[in-house]
Amino acid sequence: MNHDDLVTWSAKAAEWTRDYHKSLRDRPVRPKIAPGEFLAKIEAPVPEQPDPVDAIFDDFTQLVPDAMTHWQHPRFFAYFPGNAAPASMLAEQLANAMAAQAMLWQTAPAANEMEDLTIRWLRDGLGLPADFTGTIHDSATTATFSAVTTMRELALGHEGVTKGLANAPTLRIYASAQTHSSVDKAVRLSGIGQDNLVKVPTIPGHPTWSMDPNALDQLIRDDIAAGLKPAGVVLCVGGTSIGACDLIGECIAVAHAHGLTVHVDAAWAGSAMICEEFRPLWAGIEAADSIVFNPHKWLGAQFDCAVQFLRDPAPQIGAMGLRPDYLKTQGAEDIVNYNEWTLPLGRRFRALKLWFLLRAEGLTGLRTRIRNHVTWSHEAADAIAALKGFEITTPPILSLFSFRFENDAKTAELLDRVNRDGRIYLTQTNHNGSFVIRVQVGQFDCTRDDVMMIPTVLSELSHDL
Numbered sequence: 001m002n003h004d005d006l007v008t009w010s011a012k013a014a015e016w017t018r019d020y021h022k023s024l025r026d027r028p029v030r031p032k033i034a035p036g037e038f039l040a041k042i043e044a045p046v047p048e049q050p051d052p053v054d055a056i057f058d059d060f061t062q063l064v065p066d067a068m069t070h071w072q073h074p075r076f077f078a079y080f081p082g083n084a085a086p087a088s089m090l091a092e093q094l095a096n097a098m099a100a101q102a103m104l105w106q107t108a109p110a111a112n113e114m115e116d117l118t119i120r121w122l123r124d125g126l127g128l129p130a131d132f133t134g135t136i137h138d139s140a141t142t143a144t145f146s147a148v149t150t151m152r153e154l155a156l157g158h159e160g161v162t163k164g165l166a167n168a169p170t171l172r173i174y175a176s177a178q179t180h181s182s183v184d185k186a187v188r189l190s191g192i193g194q195d196n197l198v199k200v201p202t203i204p205g206h207p208t209w210s211m212d213p214n215a216l217d218q219l220i221r222d223d224i225a226a227g228l229k230p231a232g233v234v235l236c237v238g239g240t241s242i243g244a245c246d247l248i249g250e251c252i253a254v255a256h257a258h259g260l261t262v263h264v265d266a267a268w269a270g271s272a273m274i275c276e277e278f279r280p281l282w283a284g285i286e287a288a289d290s291i292v293f294n295p296h297k298w299l300g301a302q303f304d305c306a307v308q309f310l311r312d313p314a315p316q317i318g319a320m321g322l323r324p325d326y327l328k329t330q331g332a333e334d335i336v337n338y339n340e341w342t343l344p345l346g347r348r349f350r351a352l353k354l355w356f357l358l359r360a361e362g363l364t365g366l367r368t369r370i371r372n373h374v375t376w377s378h379e380a381a382d383a384i385a386a387l388k389g390f391e392i393t394t395p396p397i398l399s400l401f402s403f404r405f406e407n408d409a410k411t412a413e414l415l416d417r418v419n420r421d422g423r424i425y426l427t428q429t430n431h432n433g434s435f436v437i438r439v440q441v442g443q444f445d446c447t448r449d450d451v452m453m454i455p456t457v458l459s460e461l462s463h464d465l
């Protein structure tokens, strides 16, 4: 295959892309397929001779889509959305065409400078103060790992990276039980250890299940009295399970009074902050030291794209950055080289899809979608509450709510029926010890009718349960 063939096949791929997206409503959201079934269809010895591209392309169109869960399906209400606006898909194609490696400014100048611009666009779009800078990671997990590693180094006077942790004091990180497992992963892999992640209780009866700032303060004091060393606090805005939001301003005040830095995980909910009316959910955010949100979830910049805002990048560069001889830039040492801000050396040109997306949709277009999703989510929750045997277990926070049907066993059976039916896709979580079903509304092409299909399907599939 050469570059002339690529023109032909790119045109065919573009047509296929359009037809695929237009036919999604006719497909089940999740494939009706058993583990191993797809592999059996493609199993073959490693190709010794070249295959014609049309044979490969045909196999793709005939075998792969039917074996995929369709994240761009308008009735995908599971997990969180993974939106891919057409403008961001186009940008990814162009980034792929250059196939650059953006590890240093000089290896991809436009990519690095566009990263600077799009970070500032998003910072302003989310209403964050002008003294935040930031970078783009592959995932929120990487950003949170970077933030927690930075907390470790701040607590150890930047000696952990050289001396290791063998003779270091026992460090402690604080987060609520509603924070994502990426925080657990970060403390495990940064050497702090799962046992030193202190899960701070939530305020009883709090409407968004906030961590209790007074409990946070007391736990930090107890740890200091016990000879342990507090290193930092991770807060959440829009927790993955039920959308929990910590009282950001109050918790940051406690952390800062103890000299601890704060990382805020707003991986999903951060996108909604382009709408001013949702910003009370993270009131006080301007005092955070680090914030992560995923434009690859609700905002429409296709996977992968996680943005981390930093008040001061220096501590993170101190923790993550390395400059071996072969990466020195000969007289341009003060230019930003984003690989020093994060875990991998190699970096894709991710800013291009943000630049295309924000220009092609405008904040106005993106706000309209997010506002619709929130409105429709409330309507769907009301309709489900009115069905016999159903109970809303957590009301909508932005566009995420949960419900149950009679008891755990029946709720699980209903979820199984729903996902075998295929018209909609929902997933579960545990809330206060109960098996509950989550609903999030956020897919870019969904309409109100798609969303109102949720109560219709639930009513149909529950009546003989």
Ligand SMILES: *Cc1c(COP(=O)(O)O)cnc(C)c1O
Binding pocket: 080, 138, 139, 140, 141, 142, 180, 182, 236, 238, 239, 240, 265, 266, 267, 268, 294, 306
């Ligand atoms: C999705 C999510 C994550 C993990 O995001 P990745 O980018 O997949 O690592 C972390 N925290 C929250 C709150 C999330 O919703």
